Amino acid sequence: MSSVSSRASVLVSRSVFPEVVERLREHFDVQTNDEDAVWSPAELAARLQGKKGVLTTGSERVDAALLAACPQLKIVANIAVGYNNFDVPAMTAAGVLATNTPDVLTETTADFGFALLMATARRISESEHFLRAGQWNQWRLDLFAGAEVHGSTLGILGMGRIGQAIARRGAHGFGMKVIYHNRSRLDAATEAECKARYVDKAELLSSADHLILVLPYSAESHHAIGAAEIAQMKPTATLVNIARGGIVDDAALAVALREKRIAAAGLDVYEGEPKVHPDLLTVPNVVLTPHIASATIATRKAMANLAADNVIAFLTTGRAVTPINTVA
Ligand code: DGY
Numbered sequence: 001m002s003s004v005s006s007r008a009s010v011l012v013s014r015s016v017f018p019e020v021v022e023r024l025r026e027h028f029d030v031q032t033n034d035e036d037a038v039w040s041p042a043e044l045a046a047r048l049q050g051k052k053g054v055l056t057t058g059s060e061r062v063d064a065a066l067l068a069a070c071p072q073l074k075i076v077a078n079i080a081v082g083y084n085n086f087d088v089p090a091m092t093a094a095g096v097l098a099t100n101t102p103d104v105l106t107e108t109t110a111d112f113g114f115a116l117l118m119a120t121a122r123r124i125s126e127s128e129h130f131l132r133a134g135q136w137n138q139w140r141l142d143l144f145a146g147a148e149v150h151g152s153t154l155g156i157l158g159m160g161r162i163g164q165a166i167a168r169r170g171a172h173g174f175g176m177k178v179i180y181h182n183r184s185r186l187d188a189a190t191e192a193e194c195k196a197r198y199v200d201k202a203e204l205l206s207s208a209d210h211l212i213l214v215l216p217y218s219a220e221s222h223h224a225i226g227a228a229e230i231a232q233m234k235p236t237a238t239l240v241n242i243a244r245g246g247i248v249d250d251a252a253l254a255v256a257l258r259e260k261r262i263a264a265a266g267l268d269v270y271e272g273e274p275k276v277h278p279d280l281l282t283v284p285n286v287v288l289t290p291h292i293a294s295a296t297i298a299t300r301k302a303m304a305n306l307a308a309d310n311v312i313a314f315l316t317t318g319r320a321v322t323p324i325n326t327v328a
Contacts, residue, residue, distance in 0.1 A: 155208025
């Protein structure tokens with residue numbers, strides 16, 4: 001029987017479901033973060049000493065400096081599909097495997113994207129605030145009259161798994177005309193199934209009644225939607241960002257919303273979150289949610305379990321379930 005001290009040590013850098021910790025404890029010595037504090041890079045590095053694996057979230061940056069301070073680390077498993085918190089080339093150079101949580105959150109995130117689109121187009125938050133403030137004293141024909149969703153043109157920027165799932169909802173559920181722009185065009189069968197037509201970015205911006213962003217964040221996608229892009233949109237259009245903060249220039253968006261250059265926006269992610277640009281907090285025609293697109297209990301459990309699966313599989317068999325990079 002092996003002694004406890006011969007087991008590998010693993011860190012769970014944020015609070016996760018107890019059953020996920022229990023699964024990890026069947027294989028490893030596990031240190032958790034039950035207070036759910038967001039550790040500074042120095043504190044994360046200190047907690048990682050002697051650890052072979054770690055479960056992270058988008059709040060933990062994994063870069064060359066952290067990797068240099070943690071030479072025993074073999075795998076970093078992000079509890080997220082996005083991994084812009086990882087410097088993947090630095091991880092590969094350090095021989096550290098990176099994993100994420102694709103697929104398990106696709107449909108849930110697409111549901112939320114559609115919910116945010118609906119709330120934005122139909123002015124649900126704005127009208128609820130009005131009602132709660134006791135301002136509703138009579139029915140009016142144009143009271144919070146918003147934009148049509150069914151039959152309108154849905155523009156999707158970024159057409160990976162989540163973008164495709166949103167396209168299906170729009171085309172098949174709401175009879176929307178779906179147009180998309182992506183780094184690479186989908187194959188004809190997938191386009192047909194999603195009823196989606198590939199267009200260039202200029203046509204996407206100028207034709208969409210509702211534009212939803214579902215692309216990964218990178219240096220190339222930084223401020224992909226700024227003042228110049230918003231200026232190309234219809235004044236009646238809505239914009240929804242469920243992708244990552246930094247893809248939209250939030251300051252420029254706040255100005256555009258205040259000046260009604262577009263009708264409304266729905267945001268789940270922000271530049272520098274959890275801080276939110278103060279001007280967004282004062283414009284009425286924006287629906288703001290705190291990065292919850294994948295937040296159903298079942299999906300968040302599936303994400304945490306997949307991250308645990310990756311650590312267990314990699315440290316016990318050398319093969320992860322959903323690797324991002326390849327290490328020797
Ligand atoms: C993801 O999975 O990337 C979500 O944004 C949660 O971070």
